[in-house]
Amino acid sequence: MLSLFPxxxxxxxxVAAARNGDVRAFDALVYxxxxxxxxxxxxxxxxxxxxxxxxxxxxxxxxxxxPGFRGRSRFxxxxxxxxxxxxxxxxxxxxxxRTILGDMDSAHEDWGEPDRTxxxxxxxxxxxxxxxxxxxxxxxxxxxxxxxxxxxxxxxxLPEIARLLDVNLSTLKYRFYQAHRHLxxxxxxxxxxxxxxxxxxxxx
Amino acid sequence: MTCTRWEHNVxxxxxxxxxxxxxIATESHLQTCPSCRARWARWxxxxxxxxxxxxxxxxxxxxxxxLLDAVGARIRTEVREGAHxxxxxxxxxxxxRRVRVGLLAAVCVLFGMGISALAANWAPLFGRPTEYVSxxxxxxxxxxxxxxxxxxxxxxxxxxxxxxAIPGPRLSLPRVxxxxxxAARERRHPAGSGSPGGHRPSPTGTSAPGTGLxxxxxxxMCGAIPCTNSVAQPPAK
Numbered sequence: 349m350l351s352l353f354p355x356x357x358x359x360x361x362x363v364a365a366a367r368n369g370d371v372r373a374f375d376a377l378v379y380x381x382x383x384x385x386x387x388x389x390x391x392x393x394x395x396x397x398x399x400x401x402x403x404x405x406x407x408x409x410x411x412x413x414x415p416g417f418r419g420r421s422r423f424x425x426x427x428x429x430x431x432x433x434x435x436x437x438x439x440x441x442x443x444x445x446r447t448i449l450g451d452m453d454s455a456h457e458d459w460g461e462p463d464r465t466x467x468x469x470x471x472x473x474x475x476x477x478x479x480x481x482x483x484x485x486x487x488x489x490x491x492x493x494x495x496x497x498x499x500x501x502x503x504x505x506l507p508e509i510a511r512l513l514d515v516n517l518s519t520l521k522y523r524f525y526q527a528h529r530h531l532x533x534x535x536x537x538x539x540x541x542x543x544x545x546x547x548x549x550x551x552x
Numbered sequence: 553m554t555c556t557r558w559e560h561n562v563x564x565x566x567x568x569x570x571x572x573x574x575x576i577a578t579e580s581h582l583q584t585c586p587s588c589r590a591r592w593a594r595w596x597x598x599x600x601x602x603x604x605x606x607x608x609x610x611x612x613x614x615x616x617x618x619l620l621d622a623v624g625a626r627i628r629t630e631v632r633e634g635a636h637x638x639x640x641x642x643x644x645x646x647x648x649r650r651v652r653v654g655l656l657a658a659v660c661v662l663f664g665m666g667i668s669a670l671a672a673n674w675a676p677l678f679g680r681p682t683e684y685v686s687x688x689x690x691x692x693x694x695x696x697x698x699x700x701x702x703x704x705x706x707x708x709x710x711x712x713x714x715x716x717a718i719p720g721p722r723l724s725l726p727r728v729x730x731x732x733x734x735a736a737r738e739r740r741h742p743a744g745s746g747s748p749g750g751h752r753p754s755p756t757g758t759s760a761p762g763t764g765l766x767x768x769x770x771x772x773m774c775g776a777i778p779c780t781n782s783v784a785q786p787p788a789k
Contacts, residue, residue, distance in 0.1 A: 371627055371628060374627060375620060375623075375624055378619070378620055378623050379620055382619050382623075383608040384608050386608075387608040387609075391606075400619065403619065404622050404623055404626065407623045407627075408626045408630065411630060412630060478605050478606075481602070481605045482606070485606075500602060500606040500607075501606060505569065506569045521564060521569065524567075524569075525560055525563050528563065528595075531602075532598065
């Protein structure tokens with residue numbers, strides 16, 4: 349819900365203490381956001397990149413830059429803004445290495461798909477669904493994907509995302525809508541595997 | 553507005569990202585339009601399943617502690633480094649403020665330099681015969697003096713302005729007594745006029761044109777015999 353008077357930051361007291369050098373207060377902030385942040389970083393980055401390192405770097409940067417945080421946004425928004433920048437840096441670094449060393453990730457493609465039908469509990473199936481969802485999400489165009497990741501992983505609202513990405517709110521709302529439509533279409537395609545006629549048409 | 557055009561608003565409403573009049577209008581439309589209500593319900597279901605599907609998985613205790621410990625260890629190192637860094641700079645000055653203070657200081661220095669340059673250029677404007685001025689310590693001097701013939705000691709050594717001082721801006725210039733050139737004095741201050749500027753003619757009558765008072769008697773300004781601060785003035789043209 350949008351309102352004229354934004355809610356006060358629930359982390360304000362911890363942030364104030366951490367800004368004054370209270371390490372325990374910052375530990376509490378790390379504990380509060382580590383799960384979401386590592387999930388967000390993992391979603392944004394390739395599996396070949398060490399996401400834990402990036403997550404650690406995000407928190408350490410936040411600690412270092414905390415005296416400069418003026419509280420114009422929520423701490424969470426600020427933290428995920430740092431994470432976005434770190435992910436972009438890590439991605440660029442990874443791409444550079446990939447260019448130099450060659451693609452090492454394609455080696456496991458020859459090993460074949462693991463057999464998931466032997467799982468008696470539904471745990472694996474849930475994970476598979478989750479993985480499929482994340483995979484479809486990662487196939488979206490970058491701007492749409494970015495919005496959805498910030499919305500679902502970081503749980504930021506649209507005005508916050510607009511401010512973070514420096515995008516007009518109306519533009520962002522439309523992008524958000526389009527992202528959902530595209531995601532719905534791709535998930536429908538996954539749920540209903542292509543029939544032989546559709547395959548024939550596609551191959552023709 | 554057709555129902556297709558409501559779709560975007562219905563979607564935003566399902567995510568709670570709409571406020572104000574638009575929200576009221578969309579809600580009232582939903583009350584009257586079953587197809588839009590069905591769309592809204594579908595978006596809500598999808599939103600919930602996406603939230604559920606993309607929510608962070610519960611982490612094992614050791615995994616949580618691993619990240620927390622690693623970050624904590626690095627942060628504690630940062631604290632020590634930060635303390636060293638902070639020791640070298642004044643407390644409470646952030647980077648932005650330091651830059652601003654630096655800029656302000658630079659502007660002040662430039663302004664001061666400009667003022668000094670202007671002050672140096674003012675002398676010809678006031679007609680000061682700087683070529684006759686010789687520096688001598690111990691006497692205050694103030695104000696521009698037009699033609700020669702007046703003592704430039706406007707301030708006595710105690711710092712009090714002399715009663716016959718010429719009002720004007722005070723400049724930091726070499727301090728001298730410039731006495732002499734009676735013709736010039738006469739031209740500027742006719743006898744008995746009681747002009748407010750400059751000293752009256754010396755009662756000893758020793759100020760011969762072009763000679764000044766050097767070596768002839770006590771200086772009417774400082775009383776020294778001879779007055780080492782007085783300089784000869786050129787003859788009036």
